[in-house]
Amino acid sequence: MRGGVRGLASTLAIGLLIGAVAGCGGSDPQQLRVSAAASLRSAFGNYAAAAFPDGQIQQSFAGSDQLAAQIEQGARPDVYASANTQYPDQLYEKGLLDKPVVFARNRLVLAVPADSDIRSLEDVARPGVSVVIGDPNVPIGSYTREVLGRLPKSESSGILDNVRSQEPDVTSIIGKLTQGAADAGFVYITDVRAAGGAVRAIQLPDSLQPEVAYGIGVLKDAPNPELARRFVQGVEPGGSGVRYLHQAGFLPPG
């Protein structure tokens, strides 16, 4: 009798496990999954909240490289938005993404905690300053290396010597600054705005600015292509989402 009850319990447990796994795997036809660069968090969040019904848009924000790798490994969101054009173009060439379009631009800044004494790039090159930048694979990391490459050798090597951590996305660079762990970091101007006063931006001259263009596209086998195209059209010029990009500090694509 006891064995019978236990046997029943374990059969039930197996059934529950299978049911749970199957239940999580399904995708709702009315839902749209968006994989977007971490720097798009507030702009896309506001856009989705304003233009789509509650809970219809599921967004996952991370490093653009990480999201692209997930798609290459078989993950199927409906929309992919990257902080560069390289990763969407690569996915397009591999037949995983419809032709991507550039929908926004951004600028790099030097970000420091609000109460910092740092005023310029020269200050950051001084010994003892701790700097965080993006990992070379994440767009912010490669843009940052472009900026440093345009500086005089002495200054760029001074800054590189001060780099204490290579973070996987912009969110964690900002995190290291707001937690007081680091003195300065290179991020997008939009990240400083999103941090709401906790960090301050030091502008970089135009001569140092890299070309920061954001690409977006609908996945080739998107589970919900129609809704996906509507989402993408909304962030293209004239769309209903452009104002949220603008509010967040993004520049128009052209």
Place this chain on the structure above:
Amino acid sequence: MGRRAFALASFVALALLLVFVALPVVAIFTHTGPARLIDALGDHSAREALRLSFETSAIAMLVIVGLGTPAAYLLATKSFRGRAAILTLIELPLIIPPAVAGLALLAAFGPNGILGSALDDAGVELVFQTAGVVVALTFVASPFYVRQAVAAFAGVPGSMIEASEQLGARPLRTLVSVAVPVARPGLLAGFSLALGRALGEFGATLMFAGSFPGTTQTAPLAIFAEFNTDFTGALALSAVLIALAGALLLSVKLAAGGRGLGVQG
């Protein structure tokens, strides 16, 4: 349900569990292939990450065993007020998400943390330093050892400890020559679990110590950084990490006389 049906159901449960746990591990090796594995070991940055992982885990384990063993002995053999609360506190890192652990460590030991200025005055720097990795690993892995050690010491018959003391042995001598040998299988089991957790630590390390090759970028962080652009390279490094960790676990198990992984308590 009869005896045979129960046996069958249990067998199916075991088979499902086994496939579920083993398949991802097997997949890493079949995806990689021996040639790619050797390539990965030849890669300087991968070796650097592995070296850092094993060094920091080794130091963390020294701290955990050094502090955890006498602490667990005390908790197992003495009863005093607040003992249950202390046991719960010590186990707390088990249920804290690693990212939260990282934040908590920053709030305690970071530059703006509770002990931040005191540490700074003492010239101790943890954030972005290898020492910070050790702190993160110690925090996250310690309960795996201490918990098991308390259970193992509690299983040592009180009569043995009394006999040792009646024969005139000092408490330290009793711990080293009576309690530890008897509790050895449980201690080793806890040791290997804690070591495994330390080698695999990711979130708390990234949050608290950052990620920089050679200083704070341990193997799991390097795997994460590499996964995005070089999936096979990341798999190869994962395979090496699994193989080395597996070999370590196996040798601990052998050292415990084949019973080291039998969970006590």
